[in-house]
Amino acid sequence: MTFELGENQYGKAEVRLVRVDRGPQAHGITDLNVTTTLAGDLTATHLTGDNTGVLPTDTQKNTVHAFARDGIGEIEEFALRLARHFVDSAPAITRARVRIEQYGWERIPATGHSFTRTAGTRTASAAYDGTTAWVVSGVEGVTVLNTTGSEFHGFPRDRYTTLAETSDRILATDVTARWRHADPTRTDWAASFAGAKDRLLNAFAATYSHSLQQTLHSMGQYVLSGDDGLAEARLALPNKHHFLVDLQPFDLDNPQQVYQVADRPYGLIEGTVHRTGAPDPGLAWW
Known part of the structure; x- marks a missing residue:
């Protein structure tokens, strides 16, 4: 051996x-x-x-x-x-x-x-x-939340499925996002970062979400679309669940006002959006 x-x-x-x-x-x-x-x-x-x-x-x-x-x-x-x-x-x-x-x-x-x-x-x-040099910029720990404008339904159900479908939910996540520069010799690093971060947040706010995956793809597209010098964006979005509290045992209604925040476990949505034809340096570079 x-x-x-x-x-x-x-x-x-x-x-x-x-x-x-x-x-x-x-x-x-x-x-x-x-x-x-x-x-x-x-x-x-x-x-x-x-x-x-x-x-x-x-x-x-x-x-x-x-x-x-x-x-x-x-x-x-x-x-x-x-x-x-x-x-x-x-x-x-x-x-x-x-x-x-x-x-x-x-x-x-x-x-x-x-x-x-x-x-x-x-x-x-x-x-x-x-x-060859490669440069990747990004943000971590940016917490964002939409109080409406998010749905989740139409998913498959089996004997272990208990999650109720919803047409109006809170959507919250802690954003980890990275974007790779096509040209490592660029000099406008500060402006590029500020623009990418603004587009990232604006995409989260502007996207009517049917899934967190859809929101992720929209955020990645927004980041790349505003800067021709960016080749690829990778995002990780943990789903910070907010569940409507059942107040019926106390003879109270809950018109989407009181939520329980679940710390863990949480859904973790990850994905990549890249510009068509951009070279891929491989995971080792990230």
Whole structure:
């Protein structure tokens, strides 16, 4: 019986950093969580413990901090700088992926240095193999809810089906969405992100939904349709169920006013919308 080493990678997970940009009148902060992942000619370390080609994960952490000293800019740019650095400077490394989560802060009015945390998380990933780069932007943890404009009926029923059909329900979800850029050299990262996020939310609000799957597809289409530089969108939408409470035992009616919110289990709807003819870099790049 013989064995051989398969695909492998390693890196430094969740490097936390905050950069403060100190202006004369007000401060700005950039709050990041950075994960680096490297792959390449690493067979020796797995088979014999020879670490000649292994760039230490502590070095990767230090590199993130040192690069932040020079300025971060948009997180897509920062991720690209890091990914290219690791491949171009470490001989054994042939592919790098850098994923960044950015936590938003808003300055409290009438102050220059006091902030409050904003909802949702901006994300970006950059991958580089020495020749080709890919960039993905996105958001996580954006909670949205429609109090009407959603139905769910016409589904198959069997002996285990208890769910009642409905022609008017609350539809709520925590959006995780990512969109891949066709051109990693674009420079309008901030405007692209703002536009994509606006279209994502507007699609949720504007779509009369017969299923969360239909809403997902509409949101993906909206994201891509407003930016020719986007090739593909991937979304994960957990269905945050709101069930109408039965108040009849208390001799009360419930004209769609009081709901029970179910924490778990929940439906999880996932899907991809891509521009026809766009090249697919494969799941590894995401």
